Amino acid sequence: MPAVLVAVGAVCLLLSVGLCFLNTHEGNRAEGVQFFMHSYLTNYMYCLSFGLGALFFVLVQFLCRAGWSASVRRLAEIMASTLPLMAILFLPIIVMVLMTNSVSLYEWNTDKPEGLIAAKKGFLNGPFFAVRSLVYFLVFIGSAYFVYSNSRRQDESGDAKITLKIQAFSGPLIMLYALAISFASFDWVMSIDADWYSTIFGVIIFAGSMLAFFSLLAISCMLLQRNGKLVKYVTVENYHDIAKFMFGFVMFWAYVSFSQYLLYWYGDIPEETIWYQIRINTDNGWPYIAVILLFCHFVIPFLGLLSRHVRRHRTGLFFWACWLLIAHWIDLSFLILPNAGPVESMFLVGHLLGFIGMVSIFLAMLLLKSINVPLVAVRDPRVPEALSYHNIIV
Amino acid sequence: MAHKHKTKKEPAAPKSFGWMAEFVDEQQLLVAARKLRDSGYTKTDAFTPFPVHGIDEALGIKPTILPFIVLCAGMTGTCTALLLEWYTNAFDYPYIISGKPFASWPAFIPVSFELTILFSAFTTFLGMLALNGLPKFSNPVFTNPRFDRATNDRFFLYVDSKDRYYNRDAVHKLLKDTHPESLEEVLEDESSADIPQPIWMGITTLAIFSLIPLAAIYLIRESRSEEPRFHIFLDMDFQPKKKSQQTTTIFADGRVTRPQVAGTIARGQYAPTGSYYLGYDPEKVASLESAKATRFVTLGQPPAETAGSPEEGTPPAPQEPAPTAPAAEAKPTGTPATTPAPAAPTATEATPATEPAPAQPPAADAAKPADAAAPAAAPATATGEVNLDTLPWLTDFPEGVATEANMARGKQRFEIYCGACHGITGDGNGLVAGRAAELAQGYWTPPTSLHDAKIRQQPVGRIFHTITNGKGKMGGYSSQINAEDRWAIALYVRALQRSRNAKIEDVPEGERAALGNP
Incomplete structure (x- = not known):
């Protein structure tokens, strides 16, 4: 199954390259390459965000000694352990930055930067970018591996001290994580528009990642339970809590996205508003996406998840989880693609194919990582608490 | 226990709750609670030292x-926030802030968000109190001292006698079967409710x-008084500073406004001389016309030393020549450039004074040619106007x-x-x-085009000026x-002007081919 998925993914990605490369306006190949690179980054960040969200979730559960989540935490650990494999998919970008002077993705990746970018050359240059990316991945992969391997060891020994050990490290790790995800967002995503900057950008990426992760967690639990796994371990109370997080991060995403917008709207400084200029003040369709995001990423799911009856209702929750996964993809596309220049209709097909390809590969990683692994941290001392957990009825 | 069987008519009888x-x-x-719930009792309550998972469901508490x-x-x-903001900003008192529209929805959102939270939080808290019937100053369950342990290490289950199915003996039996540590009837509290x-x-x-x-504020606002207002905060009305024309005890002369310290130049009053700062050649001015010469040269100079110093309380004003007589015949022996600039500028005579304004001690008594004496003699300069067209402008860049x-x-x-x-x-x-033209308010003077022939013919010094x-x-x-930077701008303006009127000769030999036209 993973092999099939990888094959499907690879074929889709190749098709995506092909579509972008061949269907360019007036044979302008550079345009196609530019779009494909942006599309690749979008889909890459999409799949990476599950792992990033899962890693934060796991760390924060240990940090605050949470009992309710002990039964679903292993799933999050598995998702976080896809991060090393996802790092491999980042190699094309590293190679592009190190080996070429292509500005098809990062406009600073040139020998002759001009204007503001020239002033940022000390930070935004190929080798330093690669080194920083390495550090980010070391933090992500290191934390994920540390938690996962210790948790697996607990499966064997049942030693409660292991929980205390992860707990002790989770605080420092979460600080490293916060720095890493913030700067990774700056480098990987924000620097495609190297003139522009927003200090809250990392938080926006983080909010989207958490939302995507919780949605995927809810869907995974439901699919596993339908197939007879985890039946006794994940109760409606767990779903309710996951849904509460989804609800909260819907709000949080809107909060941070609007914070960025409000400040730039109010300041009205050209070098800051340029980012919105090409997104909501043009006639190339992106303004519609902005409105769709406002409603589909915030207003509608906010109202949809407002009721506890929906949050405790399996089908309802499944629906909103799928909805938010799609909304998250649109969100990342909105963050990245407008910088890719004009969009041909066949480019969009390419983008969709790239999405299918990347998600297939991600699912393959997920399956690969969950083979022969207990889906619940069975001997975690907090599992009984999770099973007897009830939400207070309010 | 005997009390229990007494009827309600007797006032002293404790009532069973x-x-x-x-x-x-x-x-x-939890077991006992489920049993109660399954028996149909709804007016029940549990008291525990910590939150017990599942107790709501066990008691059958409805959301x-x-x-x-x-x-x-x-x-x-x-809605309140949005309405308030729209009403105040866009309707009642429209005021342009940061060039934004009156009804700026993005700016309204933070306040709306906060007010949503505020209203929700207050309603949650007060609604919780109201729905729980709080505050309640007396509750019969407190009559039993054993109940104190509900905040310590014991768990209590209570069935209220107001329950629809309440039957004293039946409830007693039901609870007895759950093997409680103790089982007691809650009797009326003797204290008042x-x-x-x-x-x-x-x-x-x-x-x-x-x-x-409130009364004090009302009194202050509504009453009339000769006395200064009563101030709680003095910050705006009485500031610890002195204003001009006030007196002070800090300096011996009692003046708040200090005279300028000798040998210093006040901020903004530094007026460097020389063609680089003026745009014209002051020395040439001197050779043109004595009157203008004196005016321009003295303008460029720091105020001359006033010999008649105001030491002995002689205020500077009397030194100014009184507008005594039209004394036009008074041959100026000395140029008038002796007193500080404002008094000097209008030399009235046409006699060329080649030596530019040496500082001469002013005769305090002298009937100087006065400003007012001028009009007939030198109409062109008397008003202080300068004919800019005839000034010796710099024609080349410094x-x-x-x-x-x-x-x-x-x-x-x-x-x-x-x-x-x-x-x-x-x-x-x-x-x-463009914006002003769009508004078409009528009093806008359009900016000059720098490509006007008039401007192009101006010497660079004049553009600098x-x-x-x-x-x-x-x-x-x-x-x-x-x-x-002003010179740099003048240089660029020249370049702009030239760009419109360039000849092929202006283009360097090597780059003419790039223009395409042979």
């Missing part, structure tokens, strides 16, 4: 309607005291101005300071001009832009 069972752990409590109340309150908060008197007195006292500030770096600097400064009105290309069609001192509605820029 229900049964209270005590358990040693929460599992027993509360509080969330819906809070939702409504939250939406009320949102009213709010205790000290609390009433406290509330009343507070209420009365809280009226005092040494070191015409450089490549200065051209780039001038372009940048021009686009920052001048482009807004004159346009980036100097056509007089900048953003401000215009940048420095302004022209018409345009203000001078000497305070924002230093002289080096």
